Amino acid sequence: MLEIRQIPMGGPIDDFLNIVDYIYWDDPAYVRPLDMELKDRLNPKKNPFFQHGEGAIFCAYRNATCIGRVTAQIDRDHLARYRDSTGFFGLLDTVDDPEVVRALLARAEAWLRGKGMTRARGPLSLSINEELGCLVEGFDTPPYIMMPHHRRYQGGLIEQAGYAKAKDFYAWHYRVGDLNARVRRARDEVLALPEVSYRRASMKNLQADVELLVEIYNDAWQDNWGFVPFTRREVEKMAADFKPLLVPELTCIISIDGETAAMALAIPNVNELIHDFKGKLLPLGLPKLLWRLKVRGPKSARLILLGIRRKWRGVRKYAALSAFMYAEMNDAGRKLGIREGELGWTLEDNGRVNAGIQLMGAKLYKKYRVYEKTIANGVAPA
Numbered sequence: 001m002l003e004i005r006q007i008p009m010g011g012p013i014d015d016f017l018n019i020v021d022y023i024y025w026d027d028p029a030y031v032r033p034l035d036m037e038l039k040d041r042l043n044p045k046k047n048p049f050f051q052h053g054e055g056a057i058f059c060a061y062r063n064a065t066c067i068g069r070v071t072a073q074i075d076r077d078h079l080a081r082y083r084d085s086t087g088f089f090g091l092l093d094t095v096d097d098p099e100v101v102r103a104l105l106a107r108a109e110a111w112l113r114g115k116g117m118t119r120a121r122g123p124l125s126l127s128i129n130e131e132l133g134c135l136v137e138g139f140d141t142p143p144y145i146m147m148p149h150h151r152r153y154q155g156g157l158i159e160q161a162g163y164a165k166a167k168d169f170y171a172w173h174y175r176v177g178d179l180n181a182r183v184r185r186a187r188d189e190v191l192a193l194p195e196v197s198y199r200r201a202s203m204k205n206l207q208a209d210v211e212l213l214v215e216i217y218n219d220a221w222q223d224n225w226g227f228v229p230f231t232r233r234e235v236e237k238m239a240a241d242f243k244p245l246l247v248p249e250l251t252c253i254i255s256i257d258g259e260t261a262a263m264a265l266a267i268p269n270v271n272e273l274i275h276d277f278k279g280k281l282l283p284l285g286l287p288k289l290l291w292r293l294k295v296r297g298p299k300s301a302r303l304i305l306l307g308i309r310r311k312w313r314g315v316r317k318y319a320a321l322s323a324f325m326y327a328e329m330n331d332a333g334r335k336l337g338i339r340e341g342e343l344g345w346t347l348e349d350n351g352r353v354n355a356g357i358q359l360m361g362a363k364l365y366k367k368y369r370v371y372e373k374t375i376a377n378g379v380a381p382a
Helices: 014-023 035-041 076-082 098-114 154-160 181-191 206-220 232-242 285-296 321-336 351-359
Strands: 002-007 053-062 065-075 086-094 119-122 134-137 164-175 196-199 251-256 259-268 300-308 340-347 363-374
Touching: 002 098, 014 035, 014 053, 014 065, 014 086, 053 098, 065 076, 065 098, 076 086, 086 098, 086 154, 098 119, 098 154, 134 154, 154 363, 181 321, 206 232, 206 251, 206 259, 206 300, 251 321, 259 321, 300 321, 321 351, 340 351
Parallel strands: 086 119, 300 340
Antiparallel strands: 002 053, 053 065, 065 086, 119 363, 134 363, 164 340, 164 363, 196 251, 251 259, 259 300
C-alpha cells in the first residue's frame, strides 16, 4: 500500500535526504548534495526564501520504505509580479513507478490548491533562482554545482501525471583553451574603448560586490521568463555562502564612464570535489573539501551569473561585452588550472545569448525541462 506523509518544514528530514541513495545507487553520474546545505534550505528559520514564500515536504512510502519525495511551495514575490496563481513543486526524486509520482504530485497539488493556486509548475527547488527543471538530456555526465540530476524515466513520469512542457533550459559544456579569432577581435574592440574599465570582485568588500552583481542581474534578467528578483536577505545569504568558494579571478565587473554596466561570476564546481562524500561534510568531509579546494584546486567551474544592464545592451559599440567577459573568464580559468566549465543555465528561446555562448565554442550538452499543469478552475496555461 502506498502512503504519502507530510513532513514539517524545518523538521527531521532524514528519509527525504536518504532516498537518493536508493534511487541513484547504480548511477555513476549522480552526486549527492551536502545534507547540511539542503537542511538549511528547507528550514524557514535559515532560508530567506521563506520571508516571501512557504512550503511543504512530502515523502512516499511503501511497506515502510521511502520511495519518493517532493516539495510544494508558493512564492509571494512571484505571485505579486505575475498574478498568475501559480505554485511550484520541486526536489522531485522517485523510483520508476507512475503511481508514486502521481500520488506525490497529487498531494503537492492539493496543498497548492489550499493556498489558492490554479496552476502547478516545476520542478523548481525552491524558486527559479535555485535549481530548476527535470533533466531530459545529458544523463551520462555528473551535474555541476547548483544543477539537478535525474534518472532517465523521471520526466516521462511527470508527463504521465498530466503535466506538459512549459520551458526548456540549456546547459553548455566549455573546454578552457585558446580563444578563436572572433572572440579575440571582440576583446580587442572592448579594450580599445577608453570609457570602459573592468576589475575583479574584492574579497575585502565582498558584500558590496555581491550586492552589485545581483543588482546588475536583477536589471539584466528582469524580462526573462519566470524571473523573480533576489531580495536583500537573499543577497546577504548569497554573499555568506559564496565567501568560501569565491575566486576573484573568476569574476568580471565592467564599468562604462564609471557606472557599473555588466558582470560575470563563476564558482568552482564543488560537485567535482564532494562526489565521494555521500552528502556528509562532517567530520571528515570538511578537511577533504578544503584541501581539494585550496591546495589541489578544482579542475572545473560553473558560470552562474552573467548580465549586461539593459541600457547598454542595445548600444552597438558595446555589443562585444559578453564575448569580452567570456574571454577574461577563459584566460583566468586557464591560469588557475581549470580545464572545463559549464555555462548556464540559459533559456531555450534566448537566441542572442545562446548564439554568444556558441561563439565561444561551448556545446549544448544538457537540457532541463520545467512542466506545468492546471490544477483548479481558472485560466489554463498558455
